[in-house]
Amino acid sequence: MPAVIEAAPAKLNLALHVTGRRADGYHLLDSLVGFAGAGDVVTLKPGPLSLRIEGPFAPGLSAEDDNLCLRAARLAGGRAAITLTKNLPVASGIGGGSADAAAVLRGLARMGHALPGNPELLGADVPVCLSSGPARMQGVGEVVTPLPPLPAIPLVLVNPGVAVSTPRVFAAMERRDNPGLPPIPRFDGLADLANWLGQTRNDLEPAALSIAPVIGQVLEALRANGAAFARMSGSGATCFGLFDRADHARIAANVLKQHGWWSVATELAPMPAPR
Numbered sequence: 001m002p003a004v005i006e007a008a009p010a011k012l013n014l015a016l017h018v019t020g021r022r023a024d025g026y027h028l029l030d031s032l033v034g035f036a037g038a039g040d041v042v043t044l045k046p047g048p049l050s051l052r053i054e055g056p057f058a059p060g061l062s063a064e065d066d067n068l069c070l071r072a073a074r075l076a077g078g079r080a081a082i083t084l085t086k087n088l089p090v091a092s093g094i095g096g097g098s099a100d101a102a103a104v105l106r107g108l109a110r111m112g113h114a115l116p117g118n119p120e121l122l123g124a125d126v127p128v129c130l131s132s133g134p135a136r137m138q139g140v141g142e143v144v145t146p147l148p149p150l151p152a153i154p155l156v157l158v159n160p161g162v163a164v165s166t167p168r169v170f171a172a173m174e175r176r177d178n179p180g181l182p183p184i185p186r187f188d189g190l191a192d193l194a195n196w197l198g199q200t201r202n203d204l205e206p207a208a209l210s211i212a213p214v215i216g217q218v219l220e221a222l223r224a225n226g227a228a229f230a231r232m233s234g235s236g237a238t239c240f241g242l243f244d245r246a247d248h249a250r251i252a253a254n255v256l257k258q259h260g261w262w263s264v265a266t267e268l269a270p271m272p273a274p275r
């Protein structure tokens with residue numbers, strides 16, 4: 001059987017409202033989730049379970065048993081030699097580990113293994129990453145409502161190289177009972193989406209800023225370099241900026257790299273799955 005290759009696109013919380021907290025401490029979310037045309041890549045070959053990690057962010061990650069690729073394979077009862085090309089910064093609010101776990105589950109499904117019924121055991125973002133398409137995410141992440149495609153808007157992702165702990169950001173929040181998202185329309189283009197996003201929030205942004213103030217500099221730099229809209233994704237520290245043109249996004253990404261930050265110009269759309 002030839003190798004199975006699955007894209008693991010970066011998840012973006014375009015809007016993220018925290019609407020409450022469950023008795024077990026997990027937070028109730030209401031999020032408009034989109035995916036970027038940039039991400040990790042997972043390759044699976046039949047064989048005993050193993051993991052090799054390569055790519056620019058491989059040194060920050062160990063291939064031990066707790067790696068989400070291996071945990072996903074074990075949950076699905078699958079056997080495969082997995083190679084992960086780690087292009088996304090780790091613990092950065094764009095769901096890299098969840099996207100990898102979901103890609104392993106999709107790959108194993110293509111190799112004949114059933115998808116597990118409880119993918120949320122691997123992490124709150126895994127259910128939405130399984131479809132890797134635009135969605136409204138609610139509950140603690142397990143309620144995923146697919147949405148129509150988002151316009152392919154040019155996008156810049158920026159991470160200042162600070163790993164922000166998700167539990168620490170949730171713990172630093174001042175208000176946990178915020179209103180949910182306004183109704184989500186079908187978006188025609190940048191102006192339309194930016195206008196709607198302007199009526200929404202990332203409720204984790206103030207808490208993340210208090211832990212890692214550099215996030216404020218990233219947002220300012222995105223706006224100063226032409227982003228029509230800029231916001232932090234998830235619990236941070238990665239921020240996204242929406243641009244009117246792809247060449248403007250590329251120029252901005254190059255300028256932002258000069259701060260020593262990781263930055264990539266892409267677009268708001270899943271990358272075509274490499275097969």
Ligand SMILES: C[C@@](CO)(OP(=O)(O)O)[C@H](O)COP(=O)(O)OP(=O)(O)OC[C@H]1O[C@@H](n2ccc(N)nc2=O)[C@H](O)[C@@H]1O
Pocket residue numbers: 013016025026027028029031092093094095096098122123124125126139140141166167170233234235236
């Ligand atoms: C905040 C979000 C928004 O999409 O994104 P990221 O910042 O991780 O990208 C996710 O909900 C994160 O999902 P994920 O990274 O899979 O989190 P998990 O490993 O399941 O949980 C890490 C910890 O975050 C807290 N947590 C997570 C999800 C949630 N709805 N409420 C929480 O309070 C809990 O303390 C949990 O122990």
Ligand SMILES: Nc1ncnc2c1ncn2[C@@H]1O[C@H](COP(=O)(O)OP(=O)(O)O)[C@@H](O)[C@H]1O
Pocket residue numbers: 061066067068069084089090091092093094095096097098100101125166234235236
């Ligand atoms: N394949 C993986 N890729 C990224 N992180 C992983 C992976 N497997 C386990 N982890 C662990 O999961 C945690 C969350 O990582 P990640 O999913 O990148 O964060 P976020 O959801 O905030 O973007 C990290 O602390 C990391 O050590």
